[in-house]
Amino acid sequence: MTPFVKLTTKILGVVLLVVGVAGFFVDGQLLMFQVDTVHNVVHIATGVIGLIASGTYSYSRLFLIVFGLVYAVVTVLGFTMGGDILGLFSVNMEDNTLHAAIAVVCLGVGFGSNKSV
Numbered sequence: 001m002t003p004f005v006k007l008t009t010k011i012l013g014v015v016l017l018v019v020g021v022a023g024f025f026v027d028g029q030l031l032m033f034q035v036d037t038v039h040n041v042v043h044i045a046t047g048v049i050g051l052i053a054s055g056t057y058s059y060s061r062l063f064l065i066v067f068g069l070v071y072a073v074v075t076v077l078g079f080t081m082g083g084d085i086l087g088l089f090s091v092n093m094e095d096n097t098l099h100a101a102i103a104v105v106c107l108g109v110g111f112g113s114n115k116s117v
Contacts, residue, residue, distance in 0.1 A: 002057045008109045009060035012067075012102070013050025020044035032094045039089040061110050068106030075099040 020043030023035035046067060053063035077085045078096035085091055091099070 002113070005057055005064065005109055005113050006054050006060045008105070009050050009063050010054035012064075012106070013047045013052075013054055015047070016043045016050060017047025020047055032092075033098065034083075034090045034092045034095050036089055039091075042089070057113075061113055064106040064110030068103050068110055071099045071103035071106060075103055 019030065019033075020040045023030050023040035023043065024037075026035060029035060050063055050067070053059040074085065074091075075096055078091040078099060083090050083092065
């Protein structure tokens, strides 16, 4: 499971980094997802942290668990608060669904691995 934990972290890091950068080149939506400056910066920061963490198993697993929990909270806030999360960034139903999927994958891989942090 060690290579899968690191690979999952690396893929997530790359995707979030690319999405964060791409979000600055569109107006309001990237494909079907809401984007704004704060959302883009969060994606870039998360992506960079993920890429750094992907170098070792324990940091990868820690990243997946911590960010899985963060994305789970963001998902709940998105579904309960609607379009604006704590006045920080906007989300739509597609964002909420994606955040839920990210949380499930991160927590599943992070907690499903057999070594401790």
